[in-house]
Amino acid sequence: MSDVNRAIDAVWRIESARLIAGLARITGDIGIAEDLAQDALVAALERWPQTGVPDNPGSWLMATAKHRAIDLHRRSKRIERKHEQIGRDLDAQQEMTVSDLDAALDDDIGDDLLRLMFTACHPVLSTEARVALTLRMLGGLTTDEIARAFVVPEATVAQRIVRAKRTLSEARVPFEVPRGADRDERLSSVLGVIYLVFNEGYSATAGDDWTRPALCEDALRLGRILAGLAPNEPEVHGLVALMEIQASRLRARTGPSGEPILLLDQDRGRWDRLLIGRGLAALARAEELGGASGPYALQAAIVACHARARKAEETDWERIVALYDALAELTPSPIVELNRAVAVSMAYGPALALELVDELRSEAVLKNYHLLPSVRGDLLMKLGRLREAKQEFDQAASLTRNARERELLLSRSRKAADGATNEA
Amino acid sequence: MRFMTIYKPGHESTTPPTQEHMAAMGKLIEDMARSGKLIATDGLQHSSKGARVSLNSDGSFKVTDGPFTEAKEIIGGFAIIDAKSKDEAIELTKTFLRVAGGGESEIRLMHDQPAFDSKSAARSANAGQPQPESAAR
Secondary structure, eight states: OOHHHHHHHHHHHHHHHHHHHHHHHHHSOHHHHHHHHHHHHHHHHHHHHHHOOOSSHHHHHHHHHHHHHHHHHHHHHHHOSOSGGGGTTHHHHTTOOHHHHHHHHHHHHHHHHHHHHHHHTOTTSOHHHHHHHHHHHTSOOOHHHHHHHTTSOHHHHHHHHHHHHHHHHHTTOOSSOOOTHHHHHHHHHHHHHHHHHHHHHHSOSEESOSOOHHHHHHHHHHHHHHHHHSTTOHHHHHHHHHHHHHHTTGGGSBOTTSOBOOGGGSOGGGSOHHHHHHHHHHHHHHHHTTOTTSHHHHHHHHHHHHHHOSSGGGOOHHHHHHHHHHHHHHSOOHHHHHHHHHHHHHHHOHHHHHHHHHHGGGOGGGTTOTHHHHHHHHHHHHTTOHHHHHHHHHHHHHHOEEHHHHHHHHHHHHHHHHHHHHHO | OEEEEEEEOSSOOSSOOOHHHHHHHHHHHHHHHHTTOEEEEEEOOOGGGOEEEEEOTTSOEEEEESOOSOGGGOOOEEEEEEOSSHHHHHHHHHHHHHHHTSOEEEEEEOOOOOOOOOOOOOOOOOOSSOOOOOTTO
């Protein structure tokens, strides 16, 4: 790639979300908005190698895209009144100068980005489609990058995006920030999509790598953008806090050859104090806004307990148990119960925790969840029941689809087996 | 990828920046923070308030109080930014320099964990519900 092409690529990553958001407000359709933005990119690829990158590349792209939008509108008006929605705001804007456009862009862009987030995460779409659209339109990722991040074929992601855009258009989903009771539900969908992206980066469900830090960074950026756009929503800050603090451990979570290192074995000196500081500040913000008991703020408070402990032994496990109690009440789920059991084992001993875990064995959701036998194996190990522990680790290893995690579980299985042999 | 950009204005001014300049810089920093890409930033005070400390080969220290005289080397401020590529960091830095009105920024990649290349295997998407991290992981 030439220098100019690399610069264009970088400008695109920086500006594309704002472009698409601004154009979607004008056209009312994010599919058309993306096409127009892409047209502007193609124009830049034709022009800039000759003229050089303009001083303000973002407004160049926006002005170009808007002119195309106006052309498209005129043409469609002439031919058939088909793309009527495009015209909604255009008539009034036709006389605008470029500097007017810039001003309009600066004024409204925040709201437009927020609308784009809500639209891309609309409940009419499948979870996979929401994730793909959000990463593509707000994260500036290419289809190929999304495919690699989620270990699926590129054609699948491309299909998902095309279908999602069609679905939004057919369902006539308005390009707006929802209000009233609807807003909370829609916001939780946006938060869920961002956290899903983060989690896939933090502990990849499949593939050869234990973590994919780039995906965590994408999610963190999206979360920070959302925090800027909706600064009074405590759960947004709760999610940002949760992600910043978890991300602070990324460096310490993987050993030199890519193997996973568990929380209590991590070198806490390698935790990123800058991100911890940002995370604790975001948690404080969520609490100031009265959101201490929101599900993300509670999870953030739990990871904050780890972040505050300079040594593993200093962890306030009793507080963690209490926070899991609150979380379990708010969002009852066997996965929360499993995590709670781990905290109970640290605070009150493995025997009590094993009772809790055994109660979860009948849960259908956990049937193929590798962390159930993994946690159970850990507790049995602590209780000296090594043969049973080995079986659990083997079971867990057979269930995980992550290669690195499988190696870790098999090595724990071997340890349990060695211990059992020595005893006999 | 995380980059540190180190800004060298090329001279050390003794007069405070104008209101307009402060406002423009404030807006830039706010925009950058809202884009999710600015992790930390700060400007540095006059070098007369600083010092240089060096360790000599014989184990003794040498402490030199500011101001420092090599104007070109004076650091005026820094930022830690999260960008997808060096090219993106360069473009963001251009935006900063435009507002700063001159000088030079050095862009350095920080020692983050490298992003791994992933290959292999299909996956089905996880449910969208929050998954608290197991304390065992």
